[in-house]
Amino acid sequence: MQAIGNILTFITEIEKLKDIQRKSRPIGLKRYENSAEHSWHVALSALVLKDYANEPVNIERVIKMMLIHDLGEIEAGDTIIYSSETAELKSKEKTCIAKLFTNIQPDLKDELLVLWEEFETGKSADAKFAKAIDRLPPLLHNIHDEGHGWKKHGITKEQVFALNSARIGAGSEKLWSAVEQKLNKAVEDGFLS
Amino acid sequence: MQAIGNILTFITEIEKLKDIQRKSRPIGLKRYENSAEHSWHVALSALVLKDYANEPVNIERVIKMMLIHDLGEIEAGDTIIYSSETAELKSKEKTCIAKLFTNIQPDLKDELLVLWEEFETGKSADAKFAKAIDRLPPLLHNIHDEGHGWKKHGITKEQVFALNSARIGAGSEKLWSAVEQKLNKAVEDGFLS
Numbered sequence: 001m002q003a004i005g006n007i008l009t010f011i012t013e014i015e016k017l018k019d020i021q022r023k024s025r026p027i028g029l030k031r032y033e034n035s036a037e038h039s040w041h042v043a044l045s046a047l048v049l050k051d052y053a054n055e056p057v058n059i060e061r062v063i064k065m066m067l068i069h070d071l072g073e074i075e076a077g078d079t080i081i082y083s084s085e086t087a088e089l090k091s092k093e094k095t096c097i098a099k100l101f102t103n104i105q106p107d108l109k110d111e112l113l114v115l116w117e118e119f120e121t122g123k124s125a126d127a128k129f130a131k132a133i134d135r136l137p138p139l140l141h142n143i144h145d146e147g148h149g150w151k152k153h154g155i156t157k158e159q160v161f162a163l164n165s166a167r168i169g170a171g172s173e174k175l176w177s178a179v180e181q182k183l184n185k186a187v188e189d190g191f192l193s
Numbered sequence: 194m195q196a197i198g199n200i201l202t203f204i205t206e207i208e209k210l211k212d213i214q215r216k217s218r219p220i221g222l223k224r225y226e227n228s229a230e231h232s233w234h235v236a237l238s239a240l241v242l243k244d245y246a247n248e249p250v251n252i253e254r255v256i257k258m259m260l261i262h263d264l265g266e267i268e269a270g271d272t273i274i275y276s277s278e279t280a281e282l283k284s285k286e287k288t289c290i291a292k293l294f295t296n297i298q299p300d301l302k303d304e305l306l307v308l309w310e311e312f313e314t315g316k317s318a319d320a321k322f323a324k325a326i327d328r329l330p331p332l333l334h335n336i337h338d339e340g341h342g343w344k345k346h347g348i349t350k351e352q353v354f355a356l357n358s359a360r361i362g363a364g365s366e367k368l369w370s371a372v373e374q375k376l377n378k379a380v381e382d383g384f385l386s
Contacts, residue, residue, distance in 0.1 A: 004245060004371045011238045012333060018219045018230045026211045037211045040233035044260045045204045048297055052197060060253040067237045067256075104241055140205060178197045 006103030016074045023080050024141035024149040035070040035078055042066045046133045052174045055125035065119045065130045068112055072096045082159050132171025135164055143182050147191030157192045199296030209267045216273050217334035217342040228263040228271055235259045239326045245367045248318035258312045258323045261305055265289045275352050325364025328357055336375050340384030350385045
């Protein structure tokens, strides 16, 4: 009974991800996205895009990565990707993850810690694909929102193309080709410069 | 390129789930939950509770069910479970699902339609567990929110115990035992009567 109680505490704790505000607004909405709904969106996006990965992926592992990849933000907060990937921030997220997972059963805890680290390292086929998918929704948001987030944070087209061609291309060249077309259109439309 | 374009359209369409408001508020928040963040929460809750299922489950199938189980609400909206499970509503959700999945690649579309139907039917071990987990967060919300949703919608303790003992118990007796204790405490505290 104590063990299941610990898991219910974890399920209660992770609710906090619903209060972590991101930098872009879901299409058609005037509020910012939170990291919990983002995590759902990228998990399901990965599933429907699995056939476009550069290398074969284990989609069930990718989905689990997506479900937990932002949990470190519960203590570290969400930061814009174009300036955020510092060692200090990653260390803070890792401490948060270790604390959150304390009461999960050992075999599952080990599996989840491996998946979280693997995503952060971004070297495996699964992690490269997961990191590519993670980039997709904020780009679609900005494209549909007249570049709201890019403009607000002073992000240039050079930054957008450099980071995303590398990140998305490493996981799915086909996805990058499709996104690149949409970004070129956003530049033409004056949403990104 | 057309095929991936269709999938990006799907990914854009399902954003609408972030605007479907549910009947309870995430713990600590003063706004209502939406069905997208709920879908994330139950997918991850299922994973950490998998060892407590009455029968062995394929947790990867359960997670996929959770990711898609509420997509029908994009057209049908969210309704309170104590009065909502009508044939008319289910038919509306099914039509919405069929339309949403039109442009998904055929093999994956078939897999997702089977999972969606299986969840709705609720007879398999995976579906019974998924439906049990789906009930957990609104109960935790109400318990932590002084019964806000129950009171607002005039839900009685008899309704709460009848529906949830059956629904949660069918998927996980151990989870029901843990939740039942919390509900008894909520009755003592005057949050549910």
